[in-house]
Amino acid sequence: MKKLINDKERFLSDMLDGLKHRDPAIEVIEGTVVVRKDRKKKGVALVSGGGSGHEPAHAGYVAQGMLDAAVCGEVFTSPTPDKVLSAIKAVDNGDGVLLVIKNYSGDVMNFEMAQEMAEAEGHRVASVVVRDDVAIDNEEQRRGVAGTVLVHKYAGYLAEQGVPLDDIVKKVQEMMTSLYSIGMALHPCLVPTTGEYGFDLSEDEMEIGIGIHGEKGISREKSKTVDKIVDRLLDELFKYTDSSQMILMINGMGATPESELSIVTKYVMEAMDQRGVKVSKLLVGDYMTALDMQGFSLTVLDGEDEVITAIEADTGSKYF
C-alpha cells in the first residue's frame, strides 16, 4: 500500500505528533484529544471530532474563534465516550460546552454518552447533530459532511461574542435548517487501515453522492465535463432550497489539485448566476476531506447577515 505512513496502527498518533509541530498553539491530551494550550477563560466551549481521515477537520479548527477541542478517533472510526468526556472536562470553563456531532450512529452514540457522563459530573452540555448531506433524502439519516465546518465557524463566533449556550443551540439549529451538501468523486480514497479502496471506478466513471468515509455514492455515472457535473450536483441541492442568496462552500475531497478546484469554482459560479442565485460568500478549499479522494462537494447555506459576519470573522485556524 503506497501511503506516506510508517505503520497503519500509528496513523493517528503519528499524525497528531506531526500536527503539534505544525501548530505550536495546540496540545494533545490522552493521546487523541486536541485542545488549545491557551484555554478560553469564559464563554461556551466547543467540542467536535469524529474519525480521522477528514483533515484538516477537526483538529485543524482547534483555534480562537472555532473549536476548543477536537476528539480524534482512528481512521473513519468514532472516538470513544471517555475521550469525549476528557475533552469536555478539559475545556469547560463554567459557561457550558456545545458538542458538534456529525450524524453517524457511532459518533452520535459516543458523544451523547459522554454528554450524559459529563452532565452527571455537573457540567452543562448541549449538542447539535449536523445532517447536511442530501445524498440521503431521509432527513434523519442524512450524514454530516462539509457543512459541519460552517457550524464550527458560526458557533465559534457566537461563543466568542459571549452568547449563552441555549441561544447558541437555537441559532445553530436554525442555521442548519438551510444547510445542504452533496459530493462527487473521480477517484476513491485508499483507506490505510485496510489497504483497500472504498470503491472501484473505471476510467470513465464517477460517483455522485459519495460520503466522506470512502462510501460509495448514490449513483455511478459516466464521467462528464465539470459544467455538467456541477449542474448534476446543483440539481440535487436545489430540490431542497430555493433561496436567491446563498453562502457557498466548494470543498476539495483531499487529493483534488488547487487548479481543478479553481476550474470547478468558475463553473459553479456561472451556474449559480444562471439559476439567479447570488453567492453572498464563497469559500473554496479542502475543509472536510476523505483522505486522498479526488473530487469535491458543494455546500449551500442561506446567508443571513449574522452568519456571513460569523464566517468572515477572524479565526486562529489557518484552514479557514
Add this chain to the structure above:
Amino acid sequence: MKKLINDKERFLSDMLDGLKHRDPAIEVIEGTVVVRKDRKKKGVALVSGGGSGHEPAHAGYVAQGMLDAAVCGEVFTSPTPDKVLSAIKAVDNGDGVLLVIKNYSGDVMNFEMAQEMAEAEGHRVASVVVRDDVAIDNEEQRRGVAGTVLVHKYAGYLAEQGVPLDDIVKKVQEMMTSLYSIGMALHPCLVPTTGEYGFDLSEDEMEIGIGIHGEKGISREKSKTVDKIVDRLLDELFKYTDSSQMILMINGMGATPESELSIVTKYVMEAMDQRGVKVSKLLVGDYMTALDMQGFSLTVLDGEDEVITAIEADTGSKYF
C-alpha cells in the same frame, strides 16, 4: 482522462476565471497575467511566474508582501516574453522590478528577453534565477522548485520595507546560496494537456528526486516507510549543507493528504533532531505542486534573523 476540467485547451483560462472568484483582490490582464487590483504605489515590484500546474504557485502569491504579478503559462509551459513584458509594465511604479525566475531554459530565456525589452523601454529591471533542486548535482543545471516560494516571501518582505532593487538582488542572491530542495513521489501526476502520466510506477516503487513537471526522478527505489524516505532525502540535502539551524519547508506535491503531510512532519522533525539541527522555522503545506502528484519535497535554508522575520511577516496571500 479523469480530471475536473471542461476542455484541456481552456485549462489555464478556466482556472484563472475561477481564481478571480476565489480572490477578489486580483485581476487578470491579457488573459494570463495575474496582478493585484490595488497596485503598489512605491517600492520594488516583484514579478514571477512560469508554466501552470504548480498551484498555488505562482498566482496564489500575488498579494501584499509577496508578488505584484504572476505570469501564467499553459500547463508546464513557459509564458511568452510579451506577457512577461506586460506584467513588468503593469506593476513598475518607478522603483524598479525584480523578476524571480525558476531555472528552466524556457523560463530563463523568455523572462530575460522580456527584461531586455522592458529595459529598452526605460524600465529598471533585475532578475534572479532560483536553482534549489539538488536532485541535479550540477549547480548551473539545478531546477527551481519549492524554494522559489521562500524567495518570493523574502524578496516581497524586503520590497515592503523599501529596500532598493540592487540591495534586494544582493540579499536574495546571498539567501539562495543556502537554499536546497529535493522531492519524492509515490504517484506521478496526470498531465491534462496530454492525458498521460509523467512516469509509471508499480505498486511497490517510489521515485526520488522528481521535478515539478512530472519529470522522473534521479532514482527509482522500492517504496519505504516515511522515516526511511525522510532519511533518504535528508542524506541528499546534507551533502550540500552542514548548518546547525535551518528554516524547513515540507511541501506537498498536490494530492498528498493533510494527514500524510503531518506524518511526514513528525519524522522529518525527529530526523532533524537526531542530526543535531534546530529548525528555526517550520512551514508545511502545498506551496509548489505538480498537479495531482502524490509525494512531498523538503527545502532547507540557513535561517538568519532577517530571513526568519521576512518569512513570519504578514502577507495578504492565504497560501503562505
